[in-house]
Amino acid sequence: MEIVEHYFYTKEHEWVSIEDGETAVMGITDxxxxxxxxxxxxxxxxxxxEIEQFGQVASVESVKAASDIFSPMxxxxxxxxxxxxxxxxxxxxxxxxxxxxxxxxxxxAEEKSSxxxxxxxxxxxxxx
Amino acid sequence: MIPYIAxxxxxxxxxxxxxxxxxVDDLFVDIKPxxxxxxxxxxxxxxxxxVIEALKAVxxxxxxxxxxxxxxxxxxxxxxxxxxxxxxxxxxxxxYTPYQPECSQGTLQSLYEFQSSICALTHMDAANSSLYDxxxxxxxxxxMAARITGRNKIILDGGVxxxxxxxxxxxxxxxxxxxxxxxxxxxxxxxxDIFKGLDDKTAAVIVQNPNFFGTIDDHSDICARAHDxxxxxxxxxxxIALGILKTPGEMDVDIVTGEGQSLGLSLNxxxxxxxxMTTRKKFIRKMPGRxxxxxxxxxxxxxxxxxxxxxxxxxxxxKATSNICTNVSLCAIQAGIFMALLGKEGFRELxxxxxxxxxxxxxxxxxxxxxxxxRSSPTFNEFTVCLPKDTAVVxxxxxxxxxxxxxxxxxxxxxxENYLIIAVTEKRTKDEMMAYSExxxxxxx
Numbered sequence: 001m002e003i004v005e006h007y008f009y010t011k012e013h014e015w016v017s018i019e020d021g022e023t024a025v026m027g028i029t030d031x032x033x034x035x036x037x038x039x040x041x042x043x044x045x046x047x048x049x050e051i052e053q054f055g056q057v058a059s060v061e062s063v064k065a066a067s068d069i070f071s072p073m074x075x076x077x078x079x080x081x082x083x084x085x086x087x088x089x090x091x092x093x094x095x096x097x098x099x100x101x102x103x104x105x106x107x108x109a110e111e112k113s114s115x116x117x118x119x120x121x122x123x124x125x126x127x128x
Numbered sequence: 129m130i131p132y133i134a135x136x137x138x139x140x141x142x143x144x145x146x147x148x149x150x151x152v153d154d155l156f157v158d159i160k161p162x163x164x165x166x167x168x169x170x171x172x173x174x175x176x177x178x179v180i181e182a183l184k185a186v187x188x189x190x191x192x193x194x195x196x197x198x199x200x201x202x203x204x205x206x207x208x209x210x211x212x213x214x215x216x217x218x219x220x221x222x223x224y225t226p227y228q229p230e231c232s233q234g235t236l237q238s239l240y241e242f243q244s245s246i247c248a249l250t251h252m253d254a255a256n257s258s259l260y261d262x263x264x265x266x267x268x269x270x271x272m273a274a275r276i277t278g279r280n281k282i283i284l285d286g287g288v289x290x291x292x293x294x295x296x297x298x299x300x301x302x303x304x305x306x307x308x309x310x311x312x313x314x315x316x317x318x319x320x321d322i323f324k325g326l327d328d329k330t331a332a333v334i335v336q337n338p339n340f341f342g343t344i345d346d347h348s349d350i351c352a353r354a355h356d357x358x359x360x361x362x363x364x365x366x367x368i369a370l371g372i373l374k375t376p377g378e379m380d381v382d383i384v385t386g387e388g389q390s391l392g393l394s395l396n397x398x399x400x401x402x403x404x405m406t407t408r409k410k411f412i413r414k415m416p417g418r419x420x421x422x423x424x425x426x427x428x429x430x431x432x433x434x435x436x437x438x439x440x441x442x443x444x445x446x447k448a449t450s451n452i453c454t455n456v457s458l459c460a461i462q463a464g465i466f467m468a469l470l471g472k473e474g475f476r477e478l479x480x481x482x483x484x485x486x487x488x489x490x491x492x493x494x495x496x497x498x499x500x501x502x503r504s505s506p507t508f509n510e511f512t513v514c515l516p517k518d519t520a521v522v523x524x525x526x527x528x529x530x531x532x533x534x535x536x537x538x539x540x541x542x543x544x545e546n547y548l549i550i551a552v553t554e555k556r557t558k559d560e561m562m563a564y565s566e567x568x569x570x571x572x573x
Contacts, residue, residue, distance in 0.1 A: 041413065041438065061438035066447065
């Protein structure tokens, strides 16, 4: 199971990468994409939307289930991965890079203290 | 006759013991004695033969030989013998929900063909495999528009079937939907009213073509104005009329619904009927209900499956697009067979025959002094006349002569007590129409 070292993680299996203290990119983890199976559709919000930490921000449909995706941090959505509309399978193929979901202008970088580090997420997965 | 509950006295005693109550009556202690029936007044059991005789006696009270000139959303069309003959095959008749495509190809393909025919008829991209009936389909379309737009104001045209209007209002009693009701002017949807109501809170404009008074409209301008405001247009249609009318797709409608009873289903004393729905490709994930889709199996052979199931309750739970996770398969298959049987040319011919016959009756009725045929707008196979007296009385008199004269508009529209809405299908003969005209002449004396 792939986990990226400097990313932060949620219990709902989202990852977030804080770029420069102001923007962050989020997606779902390798564990999440593998549990969901082949992803067939991603419903993303529109840019400009303000979102609270742990608020519902997207949903991902796979052949097995439809799952809500929650934002790891608060902020304003500045970009969505438009490529997922025609190629949702990018999440299965490359969940930490090409399969990213949303780019945020974050309102409080300190919110990361309520997220898990890569090590903590690894132990969390082992406990499941 | 034996009771159909097969538990013996011993079974009952054992079950009561397990749950820890003394008697069956103890299971109902929460229902206060005043609310319990003293008895069900059921007669003692009788033989099958006696039951049949008793039911026949009740059935004989039905009027089975009246000539139907009444429509109001449900029409007396001919059902070709091939339709029930094919639809009643056990493979269709007893089939369950096709969750297992490996053993449901026949049902799935038939539903796929039904959907394809409905799309061709409406000129829209995608259809679901049916909803309960026209009225509930319209309600589902309204909710769908609210989901898509994130808005809750609905502009409801007065020409929409009043029975459907009632359904919309009763279903939304506890929902946050705000209705803005508009009028019908000379048989057409009031542009003035609709455009006045259209704003950036509007989820959808709901119209009907032909409308309840039978008149035909072209809603293209309403679609354009609604889209400018980010609102959708929902059109309820009479499928037979689409054989000759400008289609909702051509008008740029967003969601189309309709009652499919006229597509090879009998009037059936009110049901089961068939609701259909079509929409644009971009909205398919917001569309309720089941969709049969075409795909290929692992050998690359064409096959069919239920598709887009992730919108549905059994996967999405409370986030499902609607509580509708089902369809009326047998009715849809029947309609699919009907459309395939007629084909493109046959369907058009059927529509033309309906329209021509209605025009013939209009001509006859116009010659009756005191009867005014409304001609401010073109009509399909249903039209409105104004009589010199209360329509309800006329209808009452004519039913005794073997004619269901039409739909008394006053039943739903205040001030229209003298208006009668008359439908003519391909089944009505020239002789029947001439007789109708004579009987109406007498009835208004």
